[in-house]
Amino acid sequence: MTLSRRDLLALAVAMPGFSWLARAPLPTRSEAPMPSAPGPEDEPAWERIANEFVIDGIHLNTGTVGASPLAVLQATIQHMRAFERMIGQEAVDVPALKKELESFLGAWPGSIAILRNTTEAMNVAANGIALEPGDEILSTTHEHIGGRCCWELLAKRRGVVYRTFAPPLDPRNDDDVIQAWQANVTPRTKVLSISHVLFSTGLLQPVQALVRWARGRGIISVIDGAHPPGMLVNDLASVDADFYATSTHKWLLGPKGTGLLVVRPDRMATTWPLIGSGDWAAEDIRRFEHVGTSNDSLLAGLRAAVAFQQGIGREAIERRARSLATGLDSALRGIPRVKVFSPSRVSHRTAMVAFQLDGVSAEKLQGILGQARIRTRRIAESGLEYLRLSTHLYTLPRDLDRTLEILRTTARG
Amino acid sequence: MTLSRRDLLALAVAMPGFSWLARAPLPTRSEAPMPSAPGPEDEPAWERIANEFVIDGIHLNTGTVGASPLAVLQATIQHMRAFERMIGQEAVDVPALKKELESFLGAWPGSIAILRNTTEAMNVAANGIALEPGDEILSTTHEHIGGRCCWELLAKRRGVVYRTFAPPLDPRNDDDVIQAWQANVTPRTKVLSISHVLFSTGLLQPVQALVRWARGRGIISVIDGAHPPGMLVNDLASVDADFYATSTHKWLLGPKGTGLLVVRPDRMATTWPLIGSGDWAAEDIRRFEHVGTSNDSLLAGLRAAVAFQQGIGREAIERRARSLATGLDSALRGIPRVKVFSPSRVSHRTAMVAFQLDGVSAEKLQGILGQARIRTRRIAESGLEYLRLSTHLYTLPRDLDRTLEILRTTARG
Numbered sequence: 001m002t003l004s005r006r007d008l009l010a011l012a013v014a015m016p017g018f019s020w021l022a023r024a025p026l027p028t029r030s031e032a033p034m035p036s037a038p039g040p041e042d043e044p045a046w047e048r049i050a051n052e053f054v055i056d057g058i059h060l061n062t063g064t065v066g067a068s069p070l071a072v073l074q075a076t077i078q079h080m081r082a083f084e085r086m087i088g089q090e091a092v093d094v095p096a097l098k099k100e101l102e103s104f105l106g107a108w109p110g111s112i113a114i115l116r117n118t119t120e121a122m123n124v125a126a127n128g129i130a131l132e133p134g135d136e137i138l139s140t141t142h143e144h145i146g147g148r149c150c151w152e153l154l155a156k157r158r159g160v161v162y163r164t165f166a167p168p169l170d171p172r173n174d175d176d177v178i179q180a181w182q183a184n185v186t187p188r189t190k191v192l193s194i195s196h197v198l199f200s201t202g203l204l205q206p207v208q209a210l211v212r213w214a215r216g217r218g219i220i221s222v223i224d225g226a227h228p229p230g231m232l233v234n235d236l237a238s239v240d241a242d243f244y245a246t247s248t249h250k251w252l253l254g255p256k257g258t259g260l261l262v263v264r265p266d267r268m269a270t271t272w273p274l275i276g277s278g279d280w281a282a283e284d285i286r287r288f289e290h291v292g293t294s295n296d297s298l299l300a301g302l303r304a305a306v307a308f309q310q311g312i313g314r315e316a317i318e319r320r321a322r323s324l325a326t327g328l329d330s331a332l333r334g335i336p337r338v339k340v341f342s343p344s345r346v347s348h349r350t351a352m353v354a355f356q357l358d359g360v361s362a363e364k365l366q367g368i369l370g371q372a373r374i375r376t377r378r379i380a381e382s383g384l385e386y387l388r389l390s391t392h393l394y395t396l397p398r399d400l401d402r403t404l405e406i407l408r409t410t411a412r413g
Numbered sequence: 414m415t416l417s418r419r420d421l422l423a424l425a426v427a428m429p430g431f432s433w434l435a436r437a438p439l440p441t442r443s444e445a446p447m448p449s450a451p452g453p454e455d456e457p458a459w460e461r462i463a464n465e466f467v468i469d470g471i472h473l474n475t476g477t478v479g480a481s482p483l484a485v486l487q488a489t490i491q492h493m494r495a496f497e498r499m500i501g502q503e504a505v506d507v508p509a510l511k512k513e514l515e516s517f518l519g520a521w522p523g524s525i526a527i528l529r530n531t532t533e534a535m536n537v538a539a540n541g542i543a544l545e546p547g548d549e550i551l552s553t554t555h556e557h558i559g560g561r562c563c564w565e566l567l568a569k570r571r572g573v574v575y576r577t578f579a580p581p582l583d584p585r586n587d588d589d590v591i592q593a594w595q596a597n598v599t600p601r602t603k604v605l606s607i608s609h610v611l612f613s614t615g616l617l618q619p620v621q622a623l624v625r626w627a628r629g630r631g632i633i634s635v636i637d638g639a640h641p642p643g644m645l646v647n648d649l650a651s652v653d654a655d656f657y658a659t660s661t662h663k664w665l666l667g668p669k670g671t672g673l674l675v676v677r678p679d680r681m682a683t684t685w686p687l688i689g690s691g692d693w694a695a696e697d698i699r700r701f702e703h704v705g706t707s708n709d710s711l712l713a714g715l716r717a718a719v720a721f722q723q724g725i726g727r728e729a730i731e732r733r734a735r736s737l738a739t740g741l742d743s744a745l746r747g748i749p750r751v752k753v754f755s756p757s758r759v760s761h762r763t764a765m766v767a768f769q770l771d772g773v774s775a776e777k778l779q780g781i782l783g784q785a786r787i788r789t790r791r792i793a794e795s796g797l798e799y800l801r802l803s804t805h806l807y808t809l810p811r812d813l814d815r816t817l818e819i820l821r822t823t824a825r826g
Contacts, residue, residue, distance in 0.1 A: 065500060084466070086469060116705065116706075116707060117707070119704060119705025119706075123687075123689055123690075145690055146690060146705050149689035150688075152689060152694075153693050157685055276564075276565060278562060280562050291530075292559050293660065293669060375502065
């Protein structure tokens with residue numbers, strides 16, 4: 001009998017007094033090497049990749065928080081142990097991590113502040129811009145609280161105005177989206193706060209064109225980029241936003257409680273830091289990220305997360321995740337009484353699919369799937385009521401088959 | 414040959430592919446139970462306690478960051494593993510943790526926001542108070558950057574005035590300290606920003622009396638309490654400050670990147686949150702601590718840290734740590750050319766001792782001790798130049814003997 005790595009881990013995890021198994025001595029013997037750049041339908045390769053995770057059940061909620069591969073857990077824990085021996089002298093090579101992140105994201109050198117999550121990064125940007133009472137921030141009615149509350153707080157405290165419009169959910173092309181934004185800009189608009197991918201439906205917005213158009217009118221762009229890094233191939237320097245906020249614990253599969261703010265170089269010196277610590281007066285990225293003692297072990301894990309995805313290949317991951325979502329989207333549309341809210345065009349669809357099943361609330365549906373250990377996200381914000389499914393590099397076709405089977409049974413009543 | 418737990422761990426740590434040993438199956442056989450309320454000179458008990466740590470060398474820098482006992486590492490790592498299996502569904506019992514922290518600190522029910530560190534907590538307080546341009550904040554010239562920069566940032570951005578005075582470093586009594594504060598208050602003073610214990614010398618300030626006096630004049634008190642929790646027995650409700658900021662990764666020995674802000678109940682609704690997330694408009698403690706996805710595993714470790722110290726006993730820990738510092742202080746004063754800057758009176762001395770050796774810079778001294786794997790803190794802020802030594806529950810007399818031996822040799826040579 002040959003046990004897979006997943007089997008061995010499940011076994012080890014179940015043992016009382018389980019000692020965390022480091023990678024090298026795992027008795028998996030003929031374990032195949034990790035695949036590089038597998039095609040979107042190379043199932044043995046994706047099975048091998050999924051084997052690097054210890055997920056119990058089916059995780060279709062990467063949009064909230066991703067699973068971490070063993071390599072990330074291992075790097076985090078190894079650093080924790082080493083830190084306890086050396087107490088404060090076990091350093092993570094942060095300059096190397098920064099370079100790796102810059103390469104992964106296509107970000108400018110020296111532009112990345114490592115923070116806790118997208119919410120914090122959005123708050124750093126929102127609080128940092130010098131705004132006057134009456135200045136307007138434009139956004140949509142489909143923003144996540146992490147990208148919305150920073151502006152609501154500023155509106156209440158500083159008298160800025162937070163305006164939202166209903167975005168086109170099924171645009172024919174980028175122009176449909178761009179025109180919706182343009183139609184809602186006023187002479188007082190100082191900031192566009194744009195979700196690169198809508199958390200609610202997965203709609204991919206044409207951020208590059210929106211940023212360029214805004215800059216031409218002297219409008220600052222702040223991107224809630226919680227989802228793209230690790231899901232899509234990014235080139236943030238081309239997006240060219242003034243501020244790009246993300247979480248590296250979602251699609252990038254890093255340790256929980258890690259996120260980034262990417263700041264356009266010309267914005268550094270004129271943006272106020274949110275938290276004043278030793279480097280608050282430095283006129284570079286340090287002013288945003290020196291926030292007192294944090295947990296360096298999470299940074300060690302983040303390096304491993306970047307290496308994990310670089311090893312597989314970013315294009316391969318995007319193709320796989322989006323291809324699975326497209327298959328899921330089609331299958332959902334074939335179920336009676338299902339209404340899909342994600343874009344019908346592949347060009348605007350990402351790796352999240354949101355839908356309703358007429359007659360069964362999203363809450364109830366989530367409960368039914370949850371009983372089968374299938375984890376999903378109910379979108380109940382801003383009066384919406386969707387169930388959202390995320391597909392990622394550890395999602396296997398059989399996971400989606402099982403999910404669809406339950407949904408079909410539920411739809412039949 | 415019987416190996417101690419520390420020996421076994423050193424061995425295991427040195428092995429390639431070392432697997433983290435959980436507590437139960439450690440082959441230490443006749444390991445004595447953990448002591449409860451040991452006396453300050455009960456060396457076998459403190460040896461047993463020190464055995465719960467994996468420190469390589471001698472750690473005399475708890476004032477910067479504490480070592481965590483095995484139980485804390487274990488709880489953190491176990492939660493990490495469980496979280497990866499259940500992805501987002503492995504909850505820490507935060508209400509229980511809050512109750513445990515309230516009990517440990519003597520804090521009001523519902524008054525504790527769990528954050529990242531003292532720096533963040535100080536910034537939440539500083540940014541949260543509604544201040545007008547010209548309003549003054551009074552503090553000392555001996556503040557840590559984590560308690561100072563929040564005010565400097567506000568001064569630059571919002572036009573408040575940050576005033577400092579040189580505190581009495583060797584007061585005869587509390588009145589000496591209180592009068593120094595009173596003498597520097599002006600009619601524009603709106604906030605006293607007080608270090609409960611000076612990071613530079615360990616001086617214990619009479620915060621309770623200062624807070625009471627300030628409140629009588631309508632002055633808000635913000636306490637930088639980075640050091641007392643886990644070092645001294647605290648009763649924060651008696652201190653009665655408007656805001657009390659601390660780090661739980663120093664003397665409380667919790668996971669790195671954990672800290673607290675304790676908010677006086679009547680301050681909740683009128684204090685602005687620093688980070689706007691889902692609960693920013695709630696009029697209770699949630700508005701300060703809902704900051705997006707953080708790392709819950711650190712909270713699991715924090716619960717273990719509180720339990721660890723409660724098991725030993727807070728009074729016992731304070732007595733031991735202060736008694737060691739008193740012995741160290743006396744011994745240092747006996748070395749030629751050493752000048753001690755910590756208070757000469759036991760009543761105002763805590764578990765940190767700061768000194769200079771005439772003719773040898775603190776930087777050089779730190780290097781000499783570092784070569785013997787003795788970790789210390791050089792205080793070079795605000796024109797000071799001290800070497801600071803911290804004593805805690807894992808410090809053994811032989812650690813101090815070794816340190817003093819090197820200092821004596823250096824003083825001679």
